[in-house]
Amino acid sequence: MARQLHESAPPVSLQQEAYLRAHHKHHHKIAFGRAFLLLFFLGLWEAASRLTWIDSFFFSSPTGILRYLWQMLTDHSFFTHTGITLLETVASFLLVTALSLLTATLLWYRKSLSEILEPYLVVLNALPKSALAPLLIVWLGTGTNTIIVAGISVALFGSIISLYTGFCQVDPEMCKLIYTLGGSRFHALTKVILPSSVPLILSNMKVNIGLSLVGVIIGEFLAARRGLGYLIIYGSQVFQLSMVITSIMILCAIAMVFYRLIQGAEHFYKKKY
Amino acid sequence: MQPILSLRDISFSYHNLKGETPALSHIDLQISDGSFVAVVGPSGCGKSTLLSIIAGLLAPESGDILYRGLSAKDYCADSALKIGYMLQRDHLFEWRTVWQNVILGLELNHTLTKENTEYVEKLLKDYGLHSFKDKKPSELSGGMRQRAALIRTMAVRPDLLLLDEPFSALDFQTRLAVSADIASIIRKTEKTALLITHDLSEAVTLADRVVVLSGRPASVRCEMPIHYEITREDPLKIRSTSAYQDYFNELWEVLNDGKTTP
Numbered sequence: 001m002a003r004q005l006h007e008s009a010p011p012v013s014l015q016q017e018a019y020l021r022a023h024h025k026h027h028h029k030i031a032f033g034r035a036f037l038l039l040f041f042l043g044l045w046e047a048a049s050r051l052t053w054i055d056s057f058f059f060s061s062p063t064g065i066l067r068y069l070w071q072m073l074t075d076h077s078f079f080t081h082t083g084i085t086l087l088e089t090v091a092s093f094l095l096v097t098a099l100s101l102l103t104a105t106l107l108w109y110r111k112s113l114s115e116i117l118e119p120y121l122v123v124l125n126a127l128p129k130s131a132l133a134p135l136l137i138v139w140l141g142t143g144t145n146t147i148i149v150a151g152i153s154v155a156l157f158g159s160i161i162s163l164y165t166g167f168c169q170v171d172p173e174m175c176k177l178i179y180t181l182g183g184s185r186f187h188a189l190t191k192v193i194l195p196s197s198v199p200l201i202l203s204n205m206k207v208n209i210g211l212s213l214v215g216v217i218i219g220e221f222l223a224a225r226r227g228l229g230y231l232i233i234y235g236s237q238v239f240q241l242s243m244v245i246t247s248i249m250i251l252c253a254i255a256m257v258f259y260r261l262i263q264g265a266e267h268f269y270k271k272k273y
Numbered sequence: 274m275q276p277i278l279s280l281r282d283i284s285f286s287y288h289n290l291k292g293e294t295p296a297l298s299h300i301d302l303q304i305s306d307g308s309f310v311a312v313v314g315p316s317g318c319g320k321s322t323l324l325s326i327i328a329g330l331l332a333p334e335s336g337d338i339l340y341r342g343l344s345a346k347d348y349c350a351d352s353a354l355k356i357g358y359m360l361q362r363d364h365l366f367e368w369r370t371v372w373q374n375v376i377l378g379l380e381l382n383h384t385l386t387k388e389n390t391e392y393v394e395k396l397l398k399d400y401g402l403h404s405f406k407d408k409k410p411s412e413l414s415g416g417m418r419q420r421a422a423l424i425r426t427m428a429v430r431p432d433l434l435l436l437d438e439p440f441s442a443l444d445f446q447t448r449l450a451v452s453a454d455i456a457s458i459i460r461k462t463e464k465t466a467l468l469i470t471h472d473l474s475e476a477v478t479l480a481d482r483v484v485v486l487s488g489r490p491a492s493v494r495c496e497m498p499i500h501y502e503i504t505r506e507d508p509l510k511i512r513s514t515s516a517y518q519d520y521f522n523e524l525w526e527v528l529n530d531g532k533t534t535p
Contacts, residue, residue, distance in 0.1 A: 091466045171366060179330055180358035181378040181429065191377070 035200030060242045065249060068242040071120070082250055083215060085228040088144060089254070092151025093212040096159055097205055104163035108193060109185065114164065125157035130218050137223045146226070154215030155208045162207075166192050202266045209258040217251070228249040274519035276303035277465060278327065278433060283336035286321055286490075295490035296322045300336070302484060302493060304433075304465060311468045311476035313524065314486030314494075321361075322471045322493070324435045328358045330520065340433070357431030357464075359439045361454045365410035371421055372397075372406045378429040389428070396424045400458070403412070415443045416451040423455055427462075434459060434466040440475065452479060453508040460505070473528070478511050485527050495527055 012020075042062045048054045056064060070079035087207040107114035131227035132153055140146040174196070183191065220229025228247040235243030283300040286293045289518045294318035304310050314320055325331040327338065329349035340348045340356075348356075360529045365374045375393055379385045397403040405413060419439060426434065439455070440448045456479040459466050470476050471483060476483045477499060500515055511517055 170365075173360060173362065174366075176330070177360060177364045177376075178381065180356075180360070181381050181425075182329055182355070183381040187381050191381070192366070195366070198368070 018208035045253075055237070058241055060245045064242045065246045068246045069249075072246070078250075081226055081228055081231055081247070082254070084144070084224075084226045084239055085220065085251075086254065087259075088147045088151060088216045088219070088227065089209070089213050092148045092155070092216060093205075093209050093258075094213060095148070095151050096155040096208050098203075100156055100204075100208075101201070103160045104167055104191065105194075107164045108167040108268075109162070109189065121157055121161055125161055129154045129215060133218060133222045136219075142223035148214055150219030151212040151215035154218070155211035157210070159204055159208050162204055163197070163200065166204075167199055172194050198269060199266075202262060202269060205265075206259065206262050209262060210255065212249070213255060213258070243268045275305065277306045278302075278304040278340050278467075280327070280335045281339075283323075283326060283333045283338065284490075285319070285326060285331065285333050287322075297326070297333075298490035298492045300491065300493055304424070304467060307463050307465055308481050309466045309468065309479060310482045310484060311461065311470055311480035312484045312486060313470060313473060313528070315488045315528070316471055316492055318486050318489045319491040320486060322436055323436050323486075324358065324467070327433075328356050328435055346405060355429045355431040357429065357434045358428040359426050359434065359436045361438045362403075362442050363418045364409075365418055365421055365425075367410055369410075370407050370527045371402065371410060371413065374410060375421055375424045375428055377425055382429060384429070392430070393428045394426065396427055400424060403438060414447075415455075416447045419443065419451050419455070423458065423493075431464070434464050436466060436468040438470055441469075441471070447507050448475075453506070457506060463480060473519075473521060473524050474512065477517060477524060478508050479505070483520075485524065497524065497527075 046062045049056035049059060050063070060068075069078070070080075107117065129150065133150055136146045136149055136153075140149060144197075170193050174192045176193055178188045216227075217229040217232070220227040221233050224230040228251055231247040232244050235241065235247065280300050280302040283297055283302075284295070284469045286295040288294075290374075293311055295305050297523055300323065312320055312323065317336060322331065326333050326345075327340075329345045332345070343351065365371070366377075369377070375397065376385065376390065379393070394403070397406060400423070402413075402417060402424065405417065409419060410421065414523055419442075421437070442454045466512040468476070468480060480499055483497045484498060485497070486492065487494045497520065499520055500513060503510060503514065505511060
């Protein structure tokens, strides 16, 4: 039974249909497996806390988390804390992306600059950024600025290095083509290096959003009165473990949403090119 | 005929910390207007370096280039004396459509005028690519890609065409067809062309004159004018003539002469 989507589309052979069916079946199996794993884990957790295999004071429980989440939603603290963390993450992510693109471009444009800066970049990239946090607090005080800078510091140097390395790996013959057509080095940058690096830039953004979130949470641990990182630290200090775990769950959700957004951008790009 | 391009005593070496590698040594070459010259030589002998120097991408360490009476610095700045350079691989940009690729040169020179775009449209029609205008390069066959690359080169209306083994990435069958195709396009437009190739039969089939370079550092070993009684339209017909055989054998001997190993 060949189904025809368009009149012009060729009829689908039996083998192709079987292949498609097997493909869908496989996908359903994977989706089911994922959902099952999550539900099984939640069920086990809930049961363990109700049957007092674990102490729900320390481990909380799915229903405990839901209850706490509901409370957060009704007193609007959910929006304050999640909102500020989101804002800080997005701000540091955008700044990291812009700064690293700009710096990597400059390094590519001026080879000697990149040679001068290389050892510093490597050291700054290897440095544990949480070591900088106390300094940042002294210099910038506690608050949103410090946290955004913390978020930037975690992602920035690695991002510059990976973008610059990617730029240097673009086929030099492509740049030569630009020169043969009478173009300048600036043209090579805008017509070859940047457009050919879009997939790299997108995958780099995926890494950056994760690292920005890491930096923002570290910052909030140390220097905030609001935000999910603050809730986690505060909750652990007052033994409100539901608060801690709920915040972690919200963080998971945020990471997931960001990842999906950039993946969506990647799909859009792939479809277009 | 008056040469439009003359190279006098051109030498060039590549330098690195381990030492210098001479690539060209005392090259003398004259190319007359409207001629099709092929340059052959052992691989790695510096043929591409020669083209880069003519195109003004590299400066020779010694010697002079005169192109229509101008030195390299002057003719590169002169927008009317464009040199078209076709590289080994087509390098069509995958993030651009075929059309956006072929107008790249016009875009870079800020000459996207109505007249020029109409000219490119005409080229696309002439070379059978017009219906692929809005496609991605990946949707073209190897031969079509090479023709698109030629259109990209021709779009800026070059006065002289430099072809750096433009057919070497194609399979044999496509290569025969596309090389004959592109050579006839170049002949029709009466452009002067300098073709670099390592394929002796290609050189003998397409060119009016074959220049043989020695191994590295390259110098001109000999030049051989090529003439056939029949037209060049059909590469297979050319290849079955006895003149072709003679030229080919002569070239073969010249190239193998100076080698230490057989």
